[in-house]
Amino acid sequence: MSISRQSVEQIVQGVGGKENISAVTHCITRLRFALKDESKVDKEKLESIDLVKGSFSTNGQFQVVVGQGTVDKVYKILVELTGHTESSKEDVKEAASKNMNVLQRMVKVLADIFIPIVPAIVMAGLLMGINNVLTGPGIFYEGKSVVDLHPQWKDIADMINLMANTAFTFLPALIGWSAMKKFGGSPLLGIVLGLMLVHPDLLNAWGYGEALKKGEVPTWNLFGFEIEKIGYQGQVLPVLFSAYVLAKAEIFLRKRVPDSIQLLVVAPVALLLTGFLAFIVIGPVTFAIGNMITQAFVTVFDQFAAVGGLLYGGLYAVLVMTGMHHTFLAVDLQLISSAGGTFLWPILALSNIAQGSAALAVGFASRDEKMKGLSFPSAISAFLGVTEPAMFAVNLRYRYPFVMGLIGSALAGMVIMILGVKASSIGVGGIPGFLSIFPQNWAAFFLGMGIVLLIPFALTFIYTKIKAGKSK
Incomplete structure (x- = not known):
């Protein structure tokens, strides 16, 4: 893809000009700016640029979604235009930390500690899911597990369980x-x-x-x-x-x-x-x-299961926007260790699916070919546990798809909390997330999954069509 210098210049002007940039780096899909004054950002101008698929501010950084395979080319031109030297992610984090309050800095510390170990924990969760499939009674046979009826699989399940438990032990x-x-x-x-x-x-x-x-x-x-x-x-x-x-x-x-x-x-x-x-x-x-802390969470969610599920389901995607969702990883791990399972993580998995469902509806309902091309891959990404493209590039751009996703997630969170759904581990926070759920809770979790697939999609699709009809 050919990148014009003019488009990159427009991005620089959209974030307040080169004099407003303290440092800049990039990840797989986004430019990450540490800005001196975020109030100088012109979001409307930014998001009118064909190259830009969305923008948002989090943890003291202003991030511009450009897209995989394009962002590195844009970054090289941007460095030439602004005269900045190429910065590492740590340089930008350090510069951005000056814009954070005390709470944001505490959340950032937790995020910086836990994010690097997430792949190991997710890997362990997926392996534990395979073990659950082999040892869980009633999945394939009434009242019996695979290893009960096929003893030759028992030692294989034991080995998988050992591998899965290593990261948690x-x-x-x-x-x-x-x-x-x-x-x-x-x-x-x-x-x-x-x-x-x-x-x-x-x-x-x-x-x-x-x-x-x-x-x-x-x-x-x-x-x-x-x-x-x-x-x-x-x-x-x-x-x-x-x-x-x-x-x-x-x-x-x-x-x-x-x-x-x-x-x-x-x-x-x-x-x-x-x-x-x-x-x-x-x-x-x-x-x-x-x-x-564990007992407090367990008591509150036991006594007020419906309200707890409704609130956590409705607010989780908002926590992702602020970066505060990272603090709940520690709570999940503590619940798994002390209570034998976490009731929070299943809601996370459904929240991701809800945002993907809303983004998918935008793709089907929109007449904008650019938005269609962005919505479909973003939705697939969310269904597989990575919600940022769907949330920031699609749903938050129009706002109402994000809200529809929150509604679906809140309702599903309430339902699965009432039904007592728990995860034995942390896994992939999307459709594959069922592998981390205790097998006896699968039916209830799939009910919640049905809610977050249907309700955000239907609400977003209908609202988009009504809005399009009024604009004629």
Whole structure:
């Protein structure tokens, strides 16, 4: 595709001119700007450019959707026109952080930690879904599972289950690695810290409740102080706070210890101090806080299931717009660890489908060939779990498809919460998401899926036709 310099110049003018750009980079489909003043952006002018498929602001960045295969060419011309050097994503994030408030910065920290480990968690969720298909009773045979009637599949299911559980069992190691990168420490030390918190010599966190009832929780005796000897499998908060302490301790020591003995001093001392703090203070306190958060969510959604599902379903896509949806990944992981499953993630999966359904309706109802060409692939992307093209390039451009998607998602969220749908893991947040749902909940989840496929599509299609009729 040939890119005209004039179109790129129009984009520069649309974001307030080159003097308004602090830094700019790009991802697979979007230009990412860190702007000095977003009030200078002319969205109407921007979205009238043929090259532009949508624009939005999130996490201190102003993003312009250009399209895969085109964005890198546009970016090269843009760099030439503005005189900016090519920036990395980290450069733009750093520049954009100056435009964020305290809450946005906290959300950004969580996002930067959890996004890199999402592929591993999704992979584990898909494998767990395959295991569910093999071991879930009543899916293919009445009251029986595949492994019940075909024992030759049992060991295969066991192996798949082991592969699936690895990412969740050693989740603290994944978080430790990512958190140390974010906090400026050595990622390798983060892995060691995470593995230390799930060491086989410790009481498994999933057996803690039963051991507590029986009075069999093992302890260390440190000069008369009894410290519970428990691990933190599947836990989020203990390793998150411990990694912060470890990173700061490492940075502190590196600045003060001579280079010649850093290898002998920095890592051992930092890990020793953090280890003691993790098992004596950080772990027990954050473990209790994590369980309280889990219990609070479970209680609220148990007592007010319909309202909780309606609100979360209706607001999830709004959270995606602000970037705050990343904070709920930690809640999902905590629910899976402490409650044996999450009731929030199924709503996420349906919300993605709802936005895709609304975008699909725009494609069928619109007479604009450009919009048709954008709507169909965007809808498919949303059905497979990636909603940004559908939301920002189609639904939010016209607003009403986005609202119709929210309505469908809210109704579906209410229905599946009333029916008690839960996911055993986090998977692909779209149509393939059923693999992460407990098999006994599949019928209810498919009912919710039917709602988000039909209602947003019908409402958007009808509204588009009515609107088109009035404009004649």
